[in-house]
Amino acid sequence: MHPIPWRAYALLAASTSLVGSYVGLSKLLVLAFPVFLLAGLRFGFAAVLMLSWLKKPAHEAPLDARSRWLLFLESFLGNFLFSICMLFGLRQSSAVVAGVILAGIPAAVALLSWVFLRERLSGRVLAGIACAVGGIALVAGGKQGGAETTPLGALLLVAAVFCEGCYVVIGKKLTAGLGPKRISALINLWGLVLVAPLAIWQALSFDFGAPRMLDWALLGYYSATASVITVWLWMAGLKGLPAAKAGVFMVFLPISTALVGLLLGETLSVQQALAYGLALLGVLLATWPARPSAR
Numbered sequence: 001m002h003p004i005p006w007r008a009y010a011l012l013a014a015s016t017s018l019v020g021s022y023v024g025l026s027k028l029l030v031l032a033f034p035v036f037l038l039a040g041l042r043f044g045f046a047a048v049l050m051l052s053w054l055k056k057p058a059h060e061a062p063l064d065a066r067s068r069w070l071l072f073l074e075s076f077l078g079n080f081l082f083s084i085c086m087l088f089g090l091r092q093s094s095a096v097v098a099g100v101i102l103a104g105i106p107a108a109v110a111l112l113s114w115v116f117l118r119e120r121l122s123g124r125v126l127a128g129i130a131c132a133v134g135g136i137a138l139v140a141g142g143k144q145g146g147a148e149t150t151p152l153g154a155l156l157l158v159a160a161v162f163c164e165g166c167y168v169v170i171g172k173k174l175t176a177g178l179g180p181k182r183i184s185a186l187i188n189l190w191g192l193v194l195v196a197p198l199a200i201w202q203a204l205s206f207d208f209g210a211p212r213m214l215d216w217a218l219l220g221y222y223s224a225t226a227s228v229i230t231v232w233l234w235m236a237g238l239k240g241l242p243a244a245k246a247g248v249f250m251v252f253l254p255i256s257t258a259l260v261g262l263l264l265g266e267t268l269s270v271q272q273a274l275a276y277g278l279a280l281l282g283v284l285l286a287t288w289p290a291r292p293s294a295r
Contacts, residue, residue, distance in 0.1 A: 007237075012237035013249055015230045015237065016234075017255070017256040018225045018233070019256075021260050022221065022226055023090075026090055029218055030087055030090065032210075033219070036198035038222075039080070040195045040199020040202075040203070042222055043188055043223075043227060045223035047189060051185075053184060054185045054189070060179065067174070067178065071174065071183070073170055074167060075189075075190035077166040079191035080191050081163045082164055083226075084195075085156045085159040086160040088156050090153075091153070092153025102157065104158075105161050106248050106251060106282075107129055107133050109165045109168045109248075110244040110247055112168075113168070113172070113244040119244050124285050125245055125285075128281075128284070128285035129248060134282075171234065172242075174235070180239070183231070184228060184231040188227045191227070248282060251280070251282060
């Protein structure tokens with residue numbers, strides 16, 4: 001029996017749990033800041049925090065054309081487009097529908113890893129993905145009401161799901177030659193370059209005295225977690241696992257989003273608790289070590 005990569009599992013679970021926490025708080029941030037300015041401030045603050053991570057370690061080879069292209073795609077799809085689609089989608093959808101759609105991330109990762117990485121998907125990994133998706137879909141579908149969801153809002157969240165799937169698959173290729181810190185810093189820098197023109201455009205007409213101190217504190221948390229901590233945790237955990245198996249840990253994203261809701265005063269029903277248990281069962285199915293085959 002192969003040793004269980006507990007460290008990789010813990011890093012992935014911590015990463016997606018933090019992502020879920022700032023997704024839950026993003027509903028507050030988009031009320032205080034325009035979307036493009038919010039994204040630009042996030043990348044700008046994170047760039048300052050990760051300035052020392054840009055330096056090439058002695059043991060890493062210089063970046064070739066393929067690595068540069070992958071870094072750009074990783075940032076364009078996983079940072080820039082994911083952030084824009086998610087933030088605009090959250091403005092036009094209810095938390096219930098957002099939870100259902102975001103629950104499709106593990107399935108999107110499995111599909112993309114099968115298509116682009118040629119990874120074989122075992123029956124247990126497929127069952128784990130089904131449990132993860134089904135559990136969160138059940139909990140979201142069991143709750144009615146909330147803000148109205150427009151077709152455009154739902155479409156933007158679906159786009160965010162596939163952007164995140166691409167982020168996992170491309171990240172798997174990048175970790176073969178680059179360290180987690182340098183990947184985090186480089187893709188954040190690309191994100192800043194991509195969003196800067198739109199952020200400056202919105203900044204020219206924005207009243208920077210309008211946000212409260214709490215809004216700025218949430219922005220600092222969002223910047224540190226979204227661009228620095230979660231990316232490093234994810235890349236460090238992804239290095240030793242197949243992308244499809246790592247994608248199952250995306251189930252912690254909507255779970256932690258729900259926990260943030262509880263802290264903000266929402267309630268959790270018995271049906272919802274059972275559904276989250278089903279989602280966690282999916283993680284166990286996908287990650288529990290298989291028995292050695294008999295000769």
